[in-house]
Amino acid sequence: MAQSSKRVTVHCDVCDGPVEIEVTHEDLSKQADGILRVMLAHGKPLHAIIVYIDKNFRIRGIEQSDSFQMDTNRDVSVVAATDVAETLTEALGEPCFQALYAFDDVKEREATAFVLDKTILRTVCDSGTICISELRRKIAFLEKALGDKIDLDQIEQVCEKYVREGLIRRA
Amino acid sequence: MSFFRFRRRRDPARNYLNKMAIGLGAGLVKARDAILNPDFGPQGAMDVLATWMGQEIAKELLTQKKISPSSTSEEVLEKLLEEVRIAEDLSIDFDGEKANISVQNCLICPRRVGGYDLEGHTACPVGGIIRGAIGLVKGKTPKLDRIDLKTGELCQVDFTLSG
Numbered sequence: 001m002a003q004s005s006k007r008v009t010v011h012c013d014v015c016d017g018p019v020e021i022e023v024t025h026e027d028l029s030k031q032a033d034g035i036l037r038v039m040l041a042h043g044k045p046l047h048a049i050i051v052y053i054d055k056n057f058r059i060r061g062i063e064q065s066d067s068f069q070m071d072t073n074r075d076v077s078v079v080a081a082t083d084v085a086e087t088l089t090e091a092l093g094e095p096c097f098q099a100l101y102a103f104d105d106v107k108e109r110e111a112t113a114f115v116l117d118k119t120i121l122r123t124v125c126d127s128g129t130i131c132i133s134e135l136r137r138k139i140a141f142l143e144k145a146l147g148d149k150i151d152l153d154q155i156e157q158v159c160e161k162y163v164r165e166g167l168i169r170r171a
Numbered sequence: 172m173s174f175f176r177f178r179r180r181r182d183p184a185r186n187y188l189n190k191m192a193i194g195l196g197a198g199l200v201k202a203r204d205a206i207l208n209p210d211f212g213p214q215g216a217m218d219v220l221a222t223w224m225g226q227e228i229a230k231e232l233l234t235q236k237k238i239s240p241s242s243t244s245e246e247v248l249e250k251l252l253e254e255v256r257i258a259e260d261l262s263i264d265f266d267g268e269k270a271n272i273s274v275q276n277c278l279i280c281p282r283r284v285g286g287y288d289l290e291g292h293t294a295c296p297v298g299g300i301i302r303g304a305i306g307l308v309k310g311k312t313p314k315l316d317r318i319d320l321k322t323g324e325l326c327q328v329d330f331t332l333s334g
Contacts, residue, residue, distance in 0.1 A: 076303050114315040115218035116299050122210060144221050146300060147200035147226060157314050 006057050014064050020050065028055050033098060033171055035060060035088055035129055040088045050091060054128060059093055081114065088129060088171040096131040097159050098171035099124050106167055116142060116150065120158045121167065129171045132156055183235050190227040194303075198223030213292040221296030225303025228255055233308070240308060245270075247308045248301065256298060269316070272297070274326040286334055288298075293320045298328055 005024040019042055024147045028036050034055045041048040050060040051100045088096040102123035108119050116139075123138050124130055130138075138157055143150050198220040199206070206216045228251060232238045237250045245265060253260055259276035274297060281287045281294055298318045306312035317329040 006196040031248075112293055112295070112317055112318045114302070115215040116217065117315065119210075130268060141205060145198075145205035146222050147198070147201060147303075148312055154312065154314065161316065 007166055008053060008059065009059055009063055009166070010049075010051050012043070012049050012064070014047045014049065015049070023053055023057060027072065029054070031131070034087070035171065048078065051166055052088060060090070060129060063091055076093070088131070092131050094133055095156055095169040096129060097135070097163070097168045098129040099127070099168050101125065101167060114116050116146070116154075117158050117161070120155060124162070124168050159169070163169050173223040177209035179185050184254070186231050187228055190231045194224035195220055213294045217294040218299045219298055221273065221299025222303035223243065224296065225300035226307040228300065229304035232304075238308060242308060242314045244305050244309055244313065249299070251304050255300070268331050270330055272301070272328040274328070277326065295320045298327065301330065
């Protein structure tokens with residue numbers, strides 16, 4: 001194994017087993033949004049999953065296809081992951097957001113922001129890239145603290161505000 | 172030896188203080204873990220506690236029939252600010268679903284009124300009280316678009332009522 005690559009083990013829900021993939025620093029560094037999408041065809045019967053890997057080789061998401069079809073008239077070829085899904089939001093089917101700054105860089109600016117907004121921003125900044133359902137899970141402790149339910153719409157509205165203000169962007 | 176007996180006289184206007192204390196106590200317990208998080212800071216802790224206070228004040232407004240569950244967010248807000256004197260000069264500009272509150276000569280500012288050195292922090296309850304009160308009555312929480320606090324000066328709170 002080359003020094004600039006790393007083997008990452010992911011769990012495939014289709015065959016319910018571990019699958020290994022090799023990821024190179026070079027592939028990761030080419031991704032403008034920092035997320036490498038790997039279409040992984042494997043198993044018997046053959047099936048495929050899409051694995052989302054960040055620059056720290058951490059698995060950010062796994063998506064499985066409902067069906068798998070291969071055009072038998074064509075040679076097997078490698079398809080660029082970006083042709084499968086342009087963005088993480090598109091790939092996961094839910095809004096995903098990416099931090100453009102470390103929280104310490106924007107902390108002063110957000111000093112008087114409401115605690116919900118500030119916690120959402122901090123969570124996105126700390127996560128790098130995060131989908132909205134995961135974001136909701138991470139800030140769920142605020143529901144008890146604030147005594148009300150924080151739904152996905154509220155979180156998305158706050159994220160959109162920060163997108164407009166240029167602190168985060170849709171991934 | 173002396174004896175003192177206190178008997179409560181009916182004075183609904185004074186109930187708000189009791190309700191705020193109830194909200195403060197409940198909020199402290201429910202949010203204790205969050206408040207202890209150093210990331211929250213004084214303003215974050217105040218946001219959380221003030222939300223609970225706002226909910227309790229709204230309950231009292233409903234009890235006193237100053238508002239009803241069918242009141243609009245604007246009505247809740249106007250009655251809330253009328254009953255709980257937050258500032259000497261307070262204006263609300265409505266623009267469709269959006270509202271802007273300007274608070275001047277705030278009467279609950281720990282720095283200007285209380286005279287405390289806040290050491291560069293803020294601890295304004297206005298945003299939390301509004302969010303808690305409207306959220307309780309409408310079942311939907313308003314979105315606080317902007318909170319611009321200048322302690323002792325002119326504070327601005329923008330929010331969307333439809334939240």
